Amino acid sequence: MRIATYNIEWMNALFDDAGALLNDDGWSARYEVTRAAQTAALVTVFRALDADAVIVIEAPDGSRKRDTCAALERFAAHAGIRARRAVVGFVNETQQEIALLYDPDSLSARHDPQDHAGAPRFDAAFKIDLDVDATEDLVVFSKPPLELAIKTASGVDLHIIGAHLKSKAPHGARNRDEVMRISIANRRKQLAQAIWLRARIDAHLAAGTSLMVMGDMNDGPGLDEYEDLFGRSSVEIILGDADRALFDPHARLGLQRRLGATPTTARFWIRPERRFLQALLDYIMxxxxxxxxxxxxxxxxxxxDPECWAQPALRDALVVASDHFPVSLDIDF
Incomplete structure (x- = not known):
């Protein structure tokens, strides 16, 4: 079975309010990429992936006017892929949902939000002292993680948590001091979200649940200077340690090689520096x-990836489709 995670940059812009594909020459939300070009690229990528299940990060919007699952299922029908049924959890106000596209012949999936002591439902608030002032702060997810109960066709039960942690970008900062203040506040909130997510992971592992945690953690070992201020990245918190540690080989390699070459899953254009930045942001733990x-x-x-490089159509599609690249896991159940 192949399970994947894929952050699709502003997929919402490819659909109208009825969930129909805007497969035309209008501009997508990707720089100088038309909606038709991004859609065609995504079709190429999804067909090559041929996954049984894909956690889609930045899935189309879910609201009173728009239906995430309808849009994704119309895309799947257009692409002609096996992963043709969709499920979404708690929708948010960012127009970027977290959803699952899956093959109903390979598995069943349902939204299964949990509520444990010390780890409330992800659409609620988490109490934690963020700044060591003996006063509890309330933390919420702008994009609540998607909790799924999965049963494979062979009868194996497992849980999947799809997550997209908040970015640390200092939006609204007018000077260097404000950049530092907002960045530190954002990192505190992100670490709190990671602690919340880790508490849910601990509850699952204590119950003997088979678990996958995947998505865009928007963080990684050595990603910015504020990591040293707090000691650990969100990824390290979510992975955990000792006998209840989750495993992801790319995360492990990144943690071992802070100054060396590490795998990367995303590629961003840095306009002031006129260069691309590559980062390890997407994981399957x-x-x-x-x-x-x-x-x-x-x-x-x-x-x-040599196989991607050797196929020019797939190589180019991966660049056009999104600023992130899929991560897949093949596992025998």
């Missing part, structure tokens, strides 16, 4: 019992 099954991870990076 698995519980110890799933790691023992010998799964195989793959980053579908058009420049780093």
């Amino acid at each position: 698995v519980s110890p019992d799933l790691a023992a099954r010998g799964p195989r991870w793959r980053i579908w990076h058009p420049l780093d």
